[in-house]
Amino acid sequence: MKMYIAVLDEFPDYMVPTLVAHAVLSHHMTQEEFAWDNETNDYSQLYNVWLHASFKKCVVRVNQKEFDKIALLDNVSLSHENKTLDAKKACAVLVIGNEVPNVLKYAKLWKPKV
Secondary structure (H helix, E strand, C coil), X not given: CEEEEEEECCCXXXXXXXXXXXXXXXXXXXXXXXXXXXXXXXXXXXHHHHHHHHCCEEEEEECHHHHHHHHCCCCCEEECCCCCHHHCCCEEEEEEXXXXXXXXXXXXXXXCCC
16 A cells, blocks of 8 residues: 655656655545545545555656556545646545555655656
8 A cells, every 4th residue: 555646758857856755745635635525435445554554655757647547546636836837737646445446555655756
């Protein structure tokens, strides 16, 4: 069980920490709010287990094609920065259980461009 934070490769490296911080907080707030409304939701339960028992996470760098595939997955939160990339969605956040989709399984961990 792990949180995946996928950052679009065209997003500037110097802004990635801010983007990731906002994206993860936004995802968390959405899940906390949703959990109050519907405690029987499978994703809310998965997220709750991840939050309290796992808390593993990784940040990956993805191209536009990969980002588009990730955006179609269930329970994904998409985020952006208002003044970067013309406010284009550039970060996707979701928690995955045991079955990791190939688009995330083979994504490369994020590191600054050299």
